[in-house]
Amino acid sequence: MALRSCALAFGVALLLAGCSDGPSPVTAEKVLDVAGLRAVVNAVALSPDGGVVVVGDLDGDLVARDVPGGVARWTVRVHAPGAARRIDGLVFSPDGALLVSIGHDAPTVELWEPPTGRQAAVVTIDHSRGAAFHPTERAVVVVAGPTIHVVDVERGEVVRTLPNAHQGERLDAVAFSADGRTLATASDRGGLKIWPWPALTLRTSMSMSSSPEAMAPVSLALNRDGTRVAANGILGRVHVVDAMKGREERTFANVAEAPGHGMHAEIRYSLAFTQDGDWLFAPDTHDRGLRILHVPTGKSFAVLRGGGPFYKAMALALPAARWPC
Numbered sequence: 519m520a521l522r523s524c525a526l527a528f529g530v531a532l533l534l535a536g537c538s539d540g541p542s543p544v545t546a547e548k549v550l551d552v553a554g555l556r557a558v559v560n561a562v563a564l565s566p567d568g569g570v571v572v573v574g575d576l577d578g579d580l581v582a583r584d585v586p587g588g589v590a591r592w593t594v595r596v597h598a599p600g601a602a603r604r605i606d607g608l609v610f611s612p613d614g615a616l617l618v619s620i621g622h623d624a625p626t627v628e629l630w631e632p633p634t635g636r637q638a639a640v641v642t643i644d645h646s647r648g649a650a651f652h653p654t655e656r657a658v659v660v661v662a663g664p665t666i667h668v669v670d671v672e673r674g675e676v677v678r679t680l681p682n683a684h685q686g687e688r689l690d691a692v693a694f695s696a697d698g699r700t701l702a703t704a705s706d707r708g709g710l711k712i713w714p715w716p717a718l719t720l721r722t723s724m725s726m727s728s729s730p731e732a733m734a735p736v737s738l739a740l741n742r743d744g745t746r747v748a749a750n751g752i753l754g755r756v757h758v759v760d761a762m763k764g765r766e767e768r769t770f771a772n773v774a775e776a777p778g779h780g781m782h783a784e785i786r787y788s789l790a791f792t793q794d795g796d797w798l799f800a801p802d803t804h805d806r807g808l809r810i811l812h813v814p815t816g817k818s819f820a821v822l823r824g825g826g827p828f829y830k831a832m833a834l835a836l837p838a839a840r841w842p843c
Contacts (some may be wrong), residue, residue, distance in 0.1 A: 535607070539614040548822070549586040555798065563608035564835040570632055571833070572617060572773050574605030574773075580619065582635060583819040592712045596628060597621065611658070616671060618658055620646040627660055629671060637668035639674025643667050646710030648691045648738070652715070652787070661689035661703060680718060684709050691749065698822055700744025700761070710749060714759050722764045726757040735786055741795030746813070748798055756789070758813050770800070770811050770818060787831040801832035 550571070557575035564571050570591070572582045578597040583590050596619055597603040607620040616638060617630040627646050629638040644728040646662040653673075660667045664686055668678040683689065687705035694701055694715070701713040704726075712722035726749060727747040738749045746767070747759040790799045799810040799821075 550583075550588050552583070552588055552621070559830060561605050561608045561619075561720045562831045562833045563610050564833040565610050565614045565632060566612060566835055567614060568835040570614070572608055572610075572632065574608050576604050578603035578605060580605065580608075580630070580635070582632060585817050591633075594635045594637075597624060606647070607649060609649045609651060609658075611671070613655050616651070616658075618649045618651070618660075620649050620660065622647055625667070626655070629658075629674065639671070640673060641667075641669055641676060643669075643676065647689060648703075650694050650701070652694055653696055655698065655716075659692055659694070659701060661692045663688060665689070666692070666703060666713075668718075678718075684711065691735045693738040693740050693747075695740040695744030696742040697744065700740060702738060702740055702744075702747050702761070704738050704749050706735075708735070708751065710747065712744070712747070721776060722761060724759070726751075726759065726766060739789040739791055741791040742793060743795075746791070746795050748791065750789065750800075756798070756811065758798070761767060768813055768816055770816070788834050790834045799834055801834070 552629055557577045557579060559573045560576050561574040562571065569585055570582055571585050572580060574580050574596065578595055579593060580596055580622070581590055581593045596605055604621055604623065605619055606622045609618050611617070614632060617632050619628045619630065621646060624646070625642065625644045627641045627643045627649065629641070630636070631638050643660050643662050646660050648661045649658055651658045656671045658669045658671055660669060664682045664684055666680040666683045666689065667676050669675065670677045684705040685704060687707045687709055688704050691704040692701065699715055701715050701718065703711050703713070703839055708726045710724050710726050711720060713719070735749045735751055738747070740747050745760070745762050747761050748756055749759070750756045757766055758768045759765070760767045788801050791797070796813050797814055799808065800811050801808045810819050812819070812820050
């Protein structure tokens with residue numbers, strides 16, 4: 519997928535008021551714009567405090583920049599020249615001390631120290647498609663093929679696997695609830711499974727949709743206590759699931775806005791719940807910006823419009839302290 523624009527925009531200072539009284543005005547401010555990037559940016563991550571942004575590209579390079587200054591801290595080559603160089607995913611640990619990089623066709627998963635760019639560990643997991651750090655424990659869960667891998671970040675090695683976790687379906691996304699008690703995984707066929715942590719004994723299994731758009735979810739998020747899950751497929755529709763009842767609570771249809779993007783729709787490369795779980799941030803990577811969805815009412819609000827016409831990937835930093843309700 520090629521970018522028509524190589525600009526990156528990052529919005530902070532997002533504010534909600536009166537959460538209990540329904541949808542309220544939302545504001546955003548662009549704080550960093552990096553233009554003229556030579557390689558196609560394929561993955562992006564913001565540190566939990568919003569002070570560092572790391573981007574990975576199709577050539578296998580990682581670049582870390584200060585926010586909002588934009589000064590490059592370091593650049594490293596993740597994969598050697600040749601096949602499987604593309605970086606497809608980047609995730610910060612909750613304390614910002616580690617960064618994990620994954621590649622759909624890469625033979626390994628890498629752990630990095632964001633302040634310096636030093637490689638902390640290399641884990642032999644191939645064809646990885648999703649990663650999620652546990653909120654409080656020193657572990658990261660990586661999904662690859664049909665398998666769930668639990669990695670001890672101190673030892674830099676896999677300490678547990680759940681093979682064939684989705685009965686032969688490819689796992690495309692994984693996420694923890696903020697309280698660390700629940701793990702969710704989603705497959706390329708739209709299957710969603712809920713696992714209690716650390717037991718990882720299956721609690722809920724369901725299909726988000728029978729239509730092709732539910733395949734290949736590119737992002738997955740849980741609210742704080744794991745009772746609500748949000749996921750989306752390759753055509754951008756957002757499915758919100760009641761994890762306790764095992765049924766779909768609400769669906770937000772895509773509404774393509776950028777000229778000629780009706781067939782592309784909205785591939786949302788990041789989803790994030792606010793602390794109360796009623797608001798869901800959903801970037802429209804094909805439609806120039808960011809929306810916030812109000813789950814109880816099903817309403818959608820435009821928050822930030824970029825220069826577009828679309829972005830390949832987006833990341834969100836949402837400290838809990840910013841969402842008093």
